[in-house]
Structure formats: structure tokens, C-alpha cells
Amino acid sequence: MSVDAPPLSPADRPVAALSVVRRLPALILIGLVRGYQTFISPLTPPSCRYYPSCSSYAVVALQRHGLVRGGWLAVRRLGRCHPWTPGGIDDVPPARDHTLAHPEGLHAHGAH
Numbered sequence: 419m420s421v422d423a424p425p426l427s428p429a430d431r432p433v434a435a436l437s438v439v440r441r442l443p444a445l446i447l448i449g450l451v452r453g454y455q456t457f458i459s460p461l462t463p464p465s466c467r468y469y470p471s472c473s474s475y476a477v478v479a480l481q482r483h484g485l486v487r488g489g490w491l492a493v494r495r496l497g498r499c500h501p502w503t504p505g506g507i508d509d510v511p512p513a514r515d516h517t518l519a520h521p522e523g524l525h526a527h528g529a530h
Contacts, residue, residue: 444485451476467505472496478510 455473466472476492483491491510498508 444480468508
């Protein structure tokens with residue numbers, strides 16, 4: 419049995435909609451990678467030099483960091499994956515904690 423979330427107040431609805439719109443490009447890319455994992459990857463022999471695989475790394479990077487930084491991390495990982503690399507364990511870096519950078523909630527160019 420699932421627990422339903424409380425309904426959003428009218429003031430919170432635009433914020434929730436904006437959150438979905440911001441995540442949509444990354445979600446589309448994640449869907450494409452999942453399609454690759456489901457339909458194309460099983461047809462090829464295993465050749466991953468890293469753990470997790472490049473496609474799994476890309477999904478986690480996009481989920482954790484979003485389209486721009488997660489996409490950049492995935493592209494960098496693909497660039498490192500070649501026959502001359504030793505490979506090994508290569509985890510996605512943790513998400514940056516913006517509250518530590520600006521503990522008072524001020525932006526870098528905000529007023530004091």
C-alpha cells in the first residue's frame with residue numbers, strides 16, 4: 419500500500435511544475451540510455467573496463483547532477499573508456515552541497 423503525498427498548495431504548484439521542467443531534458447536522456455541498456459547492449463559482448471558500466475555511470479550522473487554537469491561527467495567517462503585504459507572502479511562523484519557554500523542562502527552576488 420502506498421502513502422499518498424499531501425496535495426500541493428496553490429503557491430507550491432508553480433515551483434513543482436518548474437522542477438519537472440528543469441529535470442525533463444535529463445529524464446529524456448536517461449530514457450535514451452535505458453533504451454540502449456535494454457535493446458542494444460544485450461546484443462554486444464561485454465567489454466566494459468570500468469565498474470559501473472559507462473551507461474550505468476551516465477544514468478547515475480544525470481540523476482545526481484542533472485543534464486549539464488551529469489552529461490559532462492558521462493561524456494568524460496566515455497572519453498576515458500578505451501582499450502588502453504586499465505579501467506577499475508569509477509564511481510560518480512557525490513552531488514555538491516550548495517548549502518555549505520552559502521550557509522545563509524545568499525547568492526554569490528547577493529546583497530549582505
